[in-house]
Amino acid sequence: MNITMIGGGAWGTTLAQVLSDNGHQVLIREINEEFVTSINEKHIHPSFGYEIPHQIRATSDLKEAVSFSQVLILCVPTKVTRMVLKEINSLLTDVKLFVNVSKGIEPETSFCVSQIVEEVIDSKWLGGYVILSGPSHAEELILRKLTSLVAASKEKEQAVFVQKLFSNEQYLRVYTSSDVIGVETGGSIKNAIAIISGIAYGMGLGENARAFLISRGIREIIKIVDVLGGQKETAYGLSGIGDLIVTASSKNSRNFQCGLKIGQGASTEEALSSISQTVEGIKTIYAAYEIGKKYHIDLPLINIAYQVVTGTCTAKEGLSQLLSRSLKDEDIL
Ligand SMILES: NC(=O)c1ccc[n+]([C@@H]2O[C@H](COP(=O)([O-])OP(=O)(O)OC[C@H]3O[C@@H](n4cnc5c(N)ncnc54)[C@H](O)[C@@H]3O)[C@@H](O)[C@H]2O)c1
Known part of the structure; x- marks a missing residue:
């Protein structure tokens, strides 16, 4: 054919x-x-x-x-x-x-x-x-x-x-x-979480931090899948958790690499221009941030990442913001 x-x-x-x-x-x-x-x-x-x-x-x-x-x-x-x-x-x-x-x-x-x-x-x-x-x-x-x-x-x-x-x-x-929406959304938002995971790695944080961000990141993917009309369960499959694992923990991932450079102090523009191929995650952070605002959903990782990639705060300040949030239950779904 x-x-x-x-x-x-x-x-x-x-x-x-x-x-x-x-x-x-x-x-x-x-x-x-x-x-x-x-x-x-x-x-x-x-x-x-x-x-x-x-x-x-x-x-x-x-x-x-x-x-x-x-x-x-x-x-x-x-x-x-x-x-x-x-x-x-x-x-x-x-x-x-x-x-x-x-x-x-x-x-x-x-x-x-x-x-x-x-x-x-x-x-x-x-x-x-x-x-x-x-x-x-x-x-x-x-x-x-x-x-x-x-x-x-x-x-x-x-x-x-x-x-x-x-x-x-x-x-x-x-x-x-x-x-369709569940698969598309999971595959897209995971690039935003991969940037966040890369930022943490670039800041010198370890694997404990990466597991924390990936796990809480999937929670934000689920919320976005849900408001956009997909099925929450889809986020647990290949296009959600599966793709998040491969992207957010691999140095092969350009999104992870882009985040890593930002975590090491580069501006978003510097990080993007150092990678010749397509990096979808930065624009996806903007898109996810807008979705959060539009549907009134709490997306702490996305919101902080938005501030970091737009230069409103440093990665270190973003981390302090994340850690000073009120303590809560681990609401998974
Ligand atoms: N690379 C991977 O491992 C991988 C895996 C799964 C999904 N994806 C997704 O596939 C998409 C493409 O990624 P990629 O890795 O191939 O990127 P890439 O940058 O290697 O390739 C994109 C291609 O699109 C072409 N292009 C750009 N603007 C164009 C235009 N206006 N008209 C026609 N062609 C144009 C470019 O010349 C380029 O060859 C991205 O959304 C990415 O997330 C990539």
Whole structure:
């Protein structure tokens, strides 16, 4: 089957390899011409330098990419998703299934990508939407190391379609879910918690602190999933706790690295500019902060992280704020 990847960075090209391994023809649409050349002429993953299957092709021509297949996999940073979808919408002439693999919430609207797709794509061309998320470093999956994901859609058969598309008996197991908002929200907010965990590590705090922040972080993820209309239980699965574990405790994670630099005293801008690839977590902290305000929910970690990343207080002051909060029960749900 022909499949189009919209975005050929670290994750898009890695998933293209999975699809190619599974026997599909993959065309990647990438705006960076150097990446296009790397894929087409050198057959080298543009972010990691590994050889990739020679059948994978790339183009900078969006029209060619959109007309190549009925399945469009969105692998661009969330901050450009709306713009890219508008460009795609203007080119549509037939029905497409949209599969999103990016992890973020639009700060201005608090929308998950499913909601942006619904708003931007003409309903007569929108053949469905699936979010594919879970605990996954591209750095490992590109080496075909065992990975699990979850494909969520309101339509069971579309979730199963994506499950089968990506599952590989050698190294990738995909589960299904019907909780689109729960999966999208968990996968997004965990990047904010990973930044917080990185800040703590950068401040010289230890593993006790990291476990504390991850555990209380999942509590904040649950609250946000709930107010946005997802199912709380989803936060306990692959897209919630699973992804939080892999992101908030790994030096492979760019979000963790970004937080680490802030914890060591860098400004948010300095930390972001030191990392060449997409870091979704900072904008996600803004989005989560706005959600907390809008729905009147108490998100102490997010609120303090917001002050730290916007420069209103230092990481050390943020920590004092956290510790001076009134003592309470460990309310888990
Ligand atoms: N890297 C991972 O391990 C991983 C794993 C799971 C999910 N994700 C998610 O996937 C998304 C992409 O992450 P990534 O790691 O591939 O980032 P990346 O920065 O490596 O790649 C993003 C790609 O999008 C392209 N792009 C940027 N602006 C564009 C535009 N306006 N139009 C078209 N293309 C544009 C860039 O050229 C780049 O190649 C993020 O939301 C991330 O959270 C990443």
